[in-house]
């Protein structure tokens with residue numbers, strides 16, 4: 001089975017690019033951020049501080065996570081409820097970043113993530129796919145861009161969805177999430193030694209897509 005690991009900071013374009021590549025290649029797209037967001041969302045709903053590891057850990061046995069692919073789109077279910085849309089808020093993103101620093105949460109999700117690569121070709125995106133989840137991935141790409149470029153893309157996405165968010169707030173969140181994701185002890189965001197670095201700050205979507213295809217074609 002072929003696995004393509006795509007890591008990088010928030011807003012680098014990982015999910016949009018990976019989704020399109022997966023569709024073109026006939027691979028399954030696995031968005032691991034959605035899993036962390038779902039756990040973050042559950043904590044918020046339960047009134048638990050996502051940063052409180054001990055409290056979040058007591059919730060884990062109550063959480064049933066299922067990931068399904070419908071018409072090429074990943075759907076994520078929290079105890080049977082499709083939360084694919086509910087997890088796409090700044091609040092859930094920040095909660096995801098907080099629970100992502102919790103080693104028990106990471107262990108809880110690891111088997112689910114690895115299991116998905118056993119029987120199907122996958123493109124998996126996240127923060128530690130090339131370093132921890134799939135150290136033997138066929139291809140590893142570290143996708144990044146300047147914070148301002150990433151915040152602008154996120155902000156445009158929100159605009160398109162009709163969500164009113166100030167650009168400055170998105171930029172602050174991007175920087176805070178970068179800091180949290182790179183400075184945590186458990187599986188911090190970092191480029192795997194054997195990953196290819198791709199900076200998309202000055203590339204548009206089609207150019208980024210072409211660059212990724214070139215990197216993948218060299219290994220697959």
Ligand code: C5P
Nearest residue numbers: 010032033034036096097100126127128
């Ligand atoms: O990719 P996305 O923005 O949806 O991820 C939300 C948060 O989940 C990230 O900021 C990161 O802290 C956490 N995450 C993680 N490991 C992954 C994927 C996401 O820690 N593999």
